[in-house]
Amino acid sequence: MNxxxxxxxxxxxxxxxxxxxxxxxxxxxxxxxCVMGVIWFGLRAWLWLALTVISAVVFEFLFNIVxxxxxxxxxxxxxxxxxxxxxxxxxxxxxxxxxxxxCVLGSAFAIIVVKMLFGGTxxxxxxxxxxxxxxxxxxFTSMTKYMAVGDVFGELTIAAGATPLTELYTSGVANASLxxxxxxxxxxxxxxxxxxxxxxxxxxxxIRKVIDFKLPLIYIGVTGLLTVAFYGFDFGMxxxxxxxxxxxxGAIFMxxxxxxxxxxxxxxxxxxxxLGALTAVLRWYKSSECVSYAIMIMNMTxxxxxxxxxxxxxxAHDKKKA
Amino acid sequence: MFNxxxxxxxxxxxxxxxxxxxLLSVLYGVLYVSEEEKEQNALxxxxxxxxxxxxELNEKFSSYENKGKVTKLFRxxxxxxxxxxxxxxxxxxxxxxxxxxxxxxxxxxxxxxDNNNQSFVGNVTEAILSKNYxxxxxxxxxxxxxxxxxxxxxxxxxxIVIEYSGGSAAVGEIAFSSGASYTETAVMNAVNSAxxxxxxxxxxxxxxxxxxx
Amino acid sequence: xxxxxxxxxxxxxxxxxxPVFRLILGTCPxxxxxxxxxxGIGMGVAVIFVLVFSNLIISLLRSxxxxxxxxxxxxxxxxxxxxxxxxxxAKYLPDLYSSLGVYLPLxxxxxxxxxxxxxxxxxxxxxxxxxxxxFMGCGYTLALVLMCTVREILxxxxxxxxxxxxxxxxxxxxSAGAFLTYGLLLCAFNVIYNAVxxxxxxxxxxxxxxxxxxxxxxxxxxx
Numbered sequence: 001m002n003x004x005x006x007x008x009x010x011x012x013x014x015x016x017x018x019x020x021x022x023x024x025x026x027x028x029x030x031x032x033x034c035v036m037g038v039i040w041f042g043l044r045a046w047l048w049l050a051l052t053v054i055s056a057v058v059f060e061f062l063f064n065i066v067x068x069x070x071x072x073x074x075x076x077x078x079x080x081x082x083x084x085x086x087x088x089x090x091x092x093x094x095x096x097x098x099x100x101x102x103c104v105l106g107s108a109f110a111i112i113v114v115k116m117l118f119g120g121t122x123x124x125x126x127x128x129x130x131x132x133x134x135x136x137x138x139x140f141t142s143m144t145k146y147m148a149v150g151d152v153f154g155e156l157t158i159a160a161g162a163t164p165l166t167e168l169y170t171s172g173v174a175n176a177s178l179x180x181x182x183x184x185x186x187x188x189x190x191x192x193x194x195x196x197x198x199x200x201x202x203x204x205x206x207i208r209k210v211i212d213f214k215l216p217l218i219y220i221g222v223t224g225l226l227t228v229a230f231y232g233f234d235f236g237m238x239x240x241x242x243x244x245x246x247x248x249x250g251a252i253f254m255x256x257x258x259x260x261x262x263x264x265x266x267x268x269x270x271x272x273x274x275l276g277a278l279t280a281v282l283r284w285y286k287s288s289e290c291v292s293y294a295i296m297i298m299n300m301t302x303x304x305x306x307x308x309x310x311x312x313x314x315x316a317h318d319k320k321k322a
Numbered sequence: 323m324f325n326x327x328x329x330x331x332x333x334x335x336x337x338x339x340x341x342x343x344x345l346l347s348v349l350y351g352v353l354y355v356s357e358e359e360k361e362q363n364a365l366x367x368x369x370x371x372x373x374x375x376x377x378e379l380n381e382k383f384s385s386y387e388n389k390g391k392v393t394k395l396f397r398x399x400x401x402x403x404x405x406x407x408x409x410x411x412x413x414x415x416x417x418x419x420x421x422x423x424x425x426x427x428x429x430x431x432x433x434x435x436d437n438n439n440q441s442f443v444g445n446v447t448e449a450i451l452s453k454n455y456x457x458x459x460x461x462x463x464x465x466x467x468x469x470x471x472x473x474x475x476x477x478x479x480x481x482i483v484i485e486y487s488g489g490s491a492a493v494g495e496i497a498f499s500s501g502a503s504y505t506e507t508a509v510m511n512a513v514n515s516a517x518x519x520x521x522x523x524x525x526x527x528x529x530x531x532x533x534x535x
Numbered sequence: 536x537x538x539x540x541x542x543x544x545x546x547x548x549x550x551x552x553x554p555v556f557r558l559i560l561g562t563c564p565x566x567x568x569x570x571x572x573x574x575g576i577g578m579g580v581a582v583i584f585v586l587v588f589s590n591l592i593i594s595l596l597r598s599x600x601x602x603x604x605x606x607x608x609x610x611x612x613x614x615x616x617x618x619x620x621x622x623x624x625a626k627y628l629p630d631l632y633s634s635l636g637v638y639l640p641l642x643x644x645x646x647x648x649x650x651x652x653x654x655x656x657x658x659x660x661x662x663x664x665x666x667x668x669x670f671m672g673c674g675y676t677l678a679l680v681l682m683c684t685v686r687e688i689l690x691x692x693x694x695x696x697x698x699x700x701x702x703x704x705x706x707x708x709x710s711a712g713a714f715l716t717y718g719l720l721l722c723a724f725n726v727i728y729n730a731v732x733x734x735x736x737x738x739x740x741x742x743x744x745x746x747x748x749x750x751x752x753x754x755x756x757x758x
Contacts, residue, residue, distance in 0.1 A: 105704065113715065139706035331604040338596075338608055342615035353622040355629075363629055 019121065023081035025208045029201035030088050030253065036184050036194035041096040041147055045190045048103050049091040055107040056087030063116045082121045086110055089129035089254060092191020093246065093292070094136070097145045105139075106132045126299045127260050130250075130292050137292070146187035163187050165244035166288050168237065181243040192246040202252040215272045216251040222276025223247060223283075230284045247279065250291035255298075262305035271305060274298060368420045368433040371398040383522040390508075390515030393418075400425050404519065408512025411438065417508040421516040427527050428459040432513055437505070455513065544663060548670025555678035556724040560646040564638045565679055566713040572695050575683035577631040578638065579676025581620045585642055586668035589613045590656040594664035597657045609652045610643065617643045647675060685716050 038046045060083040064070045070078075090106050110132030115124045136143050146163060164176040164186050176186045184194025191198075206213040220242050227241040228234060242248070255261070255275055262271050275298050282290035365373065375397040385391040390408040397403075404421045411417050415438035422431040432451045524530035554560045561582075568574045592612050593600075600608045621639050625632045632639070642648065651671055656664040687693060690707030692700050706712045 101702075135706055135711075138709060138711065139704045327601055327603065331601045334600055335604055335607060335611070338611050342611055346615060346618055349619055349622060353626045355626050360629070 019080040019082065022210055023085050025205060025210050026085050026253070027081065027088065029204045029210075030085075030092070030191070032197035032200050033092060033191045033194055033249070034088065036197040037092065037190035040184055040193060041190055045096050048094055048096065048098065048100075049088065049190065051100060052091035052094070052103040052107050053084055053087035055104045056083045056090070056111050059083075059108050059111040060116065063112055067116075080121060083111055083115075086115065086128045086132075089191075089249075090132045092249060093129060093133040093189050095143055095145060095189050096147045098136075098140060098142045102136055102140050102142065106136045109135045122259055124259055125302075126296060127254055127257050130254055130295050130299070133292050134296060146189075163244065163289075164240065165283075168240050168244060169283065169288070178239055178243065181240065186244070189246065192249040195243045195248045198248040198252055205252070211252070211256045212268070215256060215268055218269065218272040219251040219255060219276045219279075220247060222273055223279045226277055226280035227283065230280065241283075245283075245289045246291045250295055251275075255295050260299045260302055262302055262309065264305075264309050264311050267305040267309040270309070271298060271302070274301075364435050365396060365403065365420070368431065368435070369398060369401060369403060369422050371401065373398060380519070380523045383519045386511075386515035386518040389511040390416075392515055392519045401430060402520075404516040405435075406512040406516040406519075408508040408510065408515060410511050411505055411508030415508070417505060417512055419509060419512040419516075421513055423516075423520065425531055426459065427520075427530055429455050429513075431455075432509075434509065437508075451509075540663065541666065544667050545670050548667060548672075549674040549677070550728065552671075553674045553678055553724075554647045554650075554671060555675055555682075556721055557728075558647075558650070559721075560650055561675065562717070564641065564645065565682060566710065566717060568635065568638055569679060569682040569686050569713060569716075570690065570708050571634070571687050571693075572680060572683040573631070574634050575679040576676070577624070577628070578635060579672065579679050581624065581635075581639060582642060582645070582647065582675055583669065583672030584620055585613065585616045586648055586651060586672045587665055588616045588668075589648060589652060590664040590668035591661055593652050593656040594659060594661040600657075605653075605657065606649075609649060609657075613648050613652065614643045647671065682713075682716060682720060685720065686712065 034046075034049055037049075057079075061072070061075050064075045064078075065072060087107055090110055091103065094103065094106070110128040114126055114128040114131040115121070118124045164181055180186055181193075182195050184197070186193050202211070202213075202216060205211045224238045224242040228238050231237050255272070262268050275294055278297060279291055279294040282294055362373075373396055377395045377397055379392065379395060384393075389410060390406055392404055392406045394405040395402065396405070402423045402425075404423065405418065406421060407416050407418045409416050417434060417438075418436040420431075420433045420435055421429060422433070424430045432455045433448075434451075520530070550557075552558055555562070555565055564578060568578050589609075589612050593609060596608070596612075617640060620642070624635070624639060651667060655667050659667070684694065686707045688699070689704050690709075690712060691705075692698060692703035704712075707716060
């Protein structure tokens with residue numbers, strides 16, 4: 001008899017999906033939005049994206065080699081593409097008008113401080129891309145200067161006036177057509193403008209079973225509905241408020257990060273509803289982009305969710321009183 | 323109730339309090355800083371010169387709408403410093419500025435001396451102030467004739483508003499470079515209050531210079 | 536005072552029980568004021584002055600003040616000296632006075648001063664208390680200046696008010712940067728401290744006690 005019987009603990013069925021595979025799916029899903037960003041904002045967008053991704057990977061390797069004392073080959077073997085995803089998401093959150101060092105510093109902060117110092121993949125408390133974006137927002141004024149669309153290969157002209165989102169909140173009417181906001185011909189950061197490409201990526205992720213399609217829908221829907229409610233039940237505000245700003249990018253790709261969401265189904269539903277509410281309220285008060293702050297605040301509450309909303313153990317039942 | 327320990331405790335505390343009080347009152351006499359001195363120090367930091375006169379404030383023009391007011395005037399050898407307060411700062415606060423105006427009516431310098439709760443007042447640096455107010459002569463341009471709000475328009479990059487474009491400066495006022503933050507708005511209001519005062523009390527260069535005779 | 540005792544007090548104040556990086560006392564002014572090195576030096580000198588004199592007075596009065604009212608008595612003594620410093624700075628250094636703002640009077644309730652009064656000055660001789668106050672103050676000043684240097688160079692591109700270069704990351708001048716810098720410096724200080732302690736133990740105890748210094752507890756290193 002040459003069948004080896006293996007005795008081991010669960011899991012007993014192993015599928016092909018590992019962290020690397022899931023992250024590869026996310027990278028593929030992000031590519032349409034990146035392409036649209038390059039189309040609208042020029043080759044410089046591609047340069048900044050590449051720089052952010054490369055520096056994210058470099059910093060992860062450096063940290064592992066220097067502090068965790070792994071060898072280079074070990075780092076390559078264990079490389080699980082999470083830093084590539086972080087780099088891409090952070091790059092998509094930058095405006096084209098930033099300087100080169102902004103990309104590098106943002107990657108350094110996101111990877112080293114937010115991810116590696118907390119323990120590496122799977123142990124970070126905050127979404128590294130979100131924290132990196134907030135760090136850059138606080139540090140560099142060029143993060144909020146957006147380029148006017150149309151000068152793809154020419155000079156960078158700073159967009160006069162506000163993004164459609166701030167216009168929407170100050171005057172009740174967005175200054176771009178709905179079609180423009182859907183395909184992305186509006187000022188904004190590199191990855192957040194094109195809702196069409198982001199939704200395409202989101203559908204790919206749902207098909208590959210990486211994210212649950214209900215959760216981003218809940219987030220986006222709640223934000224839109226609450227915005228409508230805050231502005232006197234004017235349903236014309238619904239579509240502009242969900243297409244403008246970084247809501248699509250944040251809801252589909254950044255809020256659904258595995259590490260920074262609750263473990264249970266019920267917990268997730270409540271988490272995303274609260275995310276939507278917080279985004280709507282913050283946007284109402286601040287009249288500008290607040291998705292990153294909302295996600296960061298809710299990331300802090302995830303341990304609370306995991307403590308109080310616990311799955312019932314298999315076979316458990318309530319003690320019956322005698 | 324009054325046992326030995328608590329009596330001793332009370333005595334010790336009282337003695338310490340009395341001794342500290344005596345020490346502090348002695349030193350207070352030595353280290354007292356009067357309002358005059360504080361003012362002198364503040365002025366000296368902004369403009370180095372001999373203070374010749376403190377002109378009386380003309381009450382009619384000292385308050386500019388609800389945007390700011392002029393509180394004091396200091397006349398020096400070759401400059402006039404207007405102490406102006408501008409409202410509209412962050413959280414409803416105010417900013418106090420010294421506007422230094424030379425004898426020919428040119429703004430020499432603007433310095434922020436005090437503020438109320440403006441945490442980002444440090445962002446309005448000397449460089450930004452001198453870039454914005456550096457070369458403006460009050461008698462060169464038509465300002466403050468009427469204060470009308472027009473619709474949209476263009477901003478002259480010398481800083482003078484020709485017509486304003488949704489920002490916070492009205493026609494005829496001097497705009498601040500980006501007008502983006504509340505603190506900058508308060509500074510703008512302070513300087514504009516000072517300019518409003520000067521242009522209305524001394525309508526032309528001659529009467530302004532006569533102040534020095 | 537014995538030489539050993541003096542050495543202990545000095546090392547305690549500067550490194551072993553450094554108030555900012557080891558005892559984690561008085562963090563509020565450290566975080567709020569460390570945007571510029573000049574502020575740090577000013578605050579440090581004020582703290583040294585208050586520490587030395589309040590330690591001295593409290594040590595002199597240690598047998599007189601009853602135990603039940605020691606905290607109010609300490610606070611009164613400390614408040615007197617803080618008021619003296621406050622008035623002096625307001626008169627002679629008005630710039631420093633406005634940049635320190637409310638943190639100068641807050642030295643009264645700074646945990647370092649009250650902590651040293653309670654744990655050292657009230658049970659030691661005056662000479663020892665003076666030196667403890669001096670070295671604790673110096674330790675605080677050095678730590679504060681270190682934090683200020685990092686934050687000023689990174690956050691404003693200047694040092695001691697002199698602009699070095701144009702590049703700056705304003706994040707470090709804000710409160711979030713203060714917490715981040717403090718955390719990273721705390722980590723770095725303790726890593727270096729533990730390494731130094733380990734090396735000294737190795738030198739003292741030699742090879743035959745290898746298992747002894749495998750897990751370091753720093754109380755064991757005295758001399």
